[in-house]
Amino acid sequence: MRLHGYFRSSASFRVRIALNLKGIAFEQQTHHLRRGEQRAPAFLALNPQGFVPALEDGGAVLTQSLAIIEYLDETVPNPPLLPATPLARARVRALAQIVACDIHPIDNLRVLRYLRQPLGHDEATVQAWYNHWIAEGFTALETTLAASAETGRFCHGDTPGLADICLVPQVVNAANFKLDMAPYPTVQRIFTAAMALPAFARALPANQPDAE
Amino acid sequence: MRLHGYFRSSASFRVRIALNLKGIAFEQQTHHLRRGEQRAPAFLALNPQGFVPALEDGGAVLTQSLAIIEYLDETVPNPPLLPATPLARARVRALAQIVACDIHPIDNLRVLRYLRQPLGHDEATVQAWYNHWIAEGFTALETTLAASAETGRFCHGDTPGLADICLVPQVVNAANFKLDMAPYPTVQRIFTAAMALPAFARALPANQPDAE
Numbered sequence: 034m035r036l037h038g039y040f041r042s043s044a045s046f047r048v049r050i051a052l053n054l055k056g057i058a059f060e061q062q063t064h065h066l067r068r069g070e071q072r073a074p075a076f077l078a079l080n081p082q083g084f085v086p087a088l089e090d091g092g093a094v095l096t097q098s099l100a101i102i103e104y105l106d107e108t109v110p111n112p113p114l115l116p117a118t119p120l121a122r123a124r125v126r127a128l129a130q131i132v133a134c135d136i137h138p139i140d141n142l143r144v145l146r147y148l149r150q151p152l153g154h155d156e157a158t159v160q161a162w163y164n165h166w167i168a169e170g171f172t173a174l175e176t177t178l179a180a181s182a183e184t185g186r187f188c189h190g191d192t193p194g195l196a197d198i199c200l201v202p203q204v205v206n207a208a209n210f211k212l213d214m215a216p217y218p219t220v221q222r223i224f225t226a227a228m229a230l231p232a233f234a235r236a237l238p239a240n241q242p243d244a245e
Numbered sequence: 246m247r248l249h250g251y252f253r254s255s256a257s258f259r260v261r262i263a264l265n266l267k268g269i270a271f272e273q274q275t276h277h278l279r280r281g282e283q284r285a286p287a288f289l290a291l292n293p294q295g296f297v298p299a300l301e302d303g304g305a306v307l308t309q310s311l312a313i314i315e316y317l318d319e320t321v322p323n324p325p326l327l328p329a330t331p332l333a334r335a336r337v338r339a340l341a342q343i344v345a346c347d348i349h350p351i352d353n354l355r356v357l358r359y360l361r362q363p364l365g366h367d368e369a370t371v372q373a374w375y376n377h378w379i380a381e382g383f384t385a386l387e388t389t390l391a392a393s394a395e396t397g398r399f400c401h402g403d404t405p406g407l408a409d410i411c412l413v414p415q416v417v418n419a420a421n422f423k424l425d426m427a428p429y430p431t432v433q434r435i436f437t438a439a440m441a442l443p444a445f446a447r448a449l450p451a452n453q454p455d456a457e
Contacts, residue, residue: 173296
């Protein structure tokens with residue numbers, strides 16, 4: 034498989050973790066987002082949205098990190114990234130979507146750029162925006178995780194899965210923007226547990242071939 | 246089942262369509278988002294994130310529209326909302342996520358509010374923001390749909406599914422903000438086909454008991 038990604042992209046980071054957890058070998062092709070390489074014609078032919086990640090599997094091209102991860106889970110069932118029962122699966126997907134729908138899109142590079150131009154905001158305002166949406170989402174995540182007996186060493190029980198795959202890159206981003214993690218002890222505890230696993234650590238931005 | 250929602254919420258709209266397509270009877274409990282009723286303690290006890298939709302099924306409470314719809318698809322398999330093969334499922338999920346991850350969260354009520362206060366933007370700037378992100382997403386959706394032989398009467402083949410469930414409420418929102426749909430003929434065509442089905446039409450905001 035070939036992963037089109039970028040070391041700093043947290044959606045690419047999610048797919049790297051999933052591939053590592055599944056033990057799937059993959060090569061990486063980087064597209065430098067800050068230089069706009071994801072808008073090159075050759076990549077747009079693969080993914081008209083011009084977003085990373087995109088995963089090539091044989092002749093097929095998959096896009097959108099959550100869709101890619103569900104595909105990997107359906108085609109390489111072990112170890113499973115979702116639990117067995119519909120209700121538990123819904124819980125894990127909902128936790129993942131708190132990050133993937135309610136935090137990450139609002140703090141994405143293209144949105145931060147729009148805040149700078151055309152809206153003309155300074156870096157302090159952009160940083161306040163960034164941390165506001167992470168804090169809102171982490172508060173929801175912390176409350177949900179801390180209140181449930183289904184939370185274990187990881188977001189759901191004692192094995193890592195889709196929710197942890199989304200949580201970890203968002204915590205790394207929060208650290209980059211110096212968010213105070215003290216209000217989110219469960220999120221922080223799960224992050225620490227995940228980072229002890231090679232599948233997560235190897236997927237870190239700093240450990241990618243295109244890291245700067 | 247009991248759906249906690251709001252007539253104007255497009256994530257609630259998605260779940261209403263899915264319930265209608267599955268033929269599942271449900272009652273609605275409204276939470277007036279503009280009055281902040283989703284922050285009431287009784288609702289926060291159900292869903293700590295304070296978001297609609299939330300679906301009560303027996304003693305269980307499900308949150309996040311995409312997770313709820315996948316749960317409905319797993320527990321009430323007919324008619325299916327996702328195709329049978331992993332690759333086709335990934336395509337439909339990716340189309341759904343263009344709307345649910347890359348358009349809707351950035352144009353959500355709470356984000357528009359933040360643009361007004363504390364950022365101090367006027368309504369023209371808020372409307373430009375809104376339409377900018379819909380236009381970016383619809384361009385991706387249109388290109389992807391128009392380029393693929395798998396697109397049929399609906400986003401994937403000739404029966405409605407998860408991608409159509411996400412597309413329709415976003416087109417209704419675009420119309421509210423007077424977005425020019427001329428650049429998106431395939432999106433518009435699928436919207437028209439869907440609206441001819443009672444399951445979609447009955448789910449329209451204007452047809453809900455809490456519509457104003």
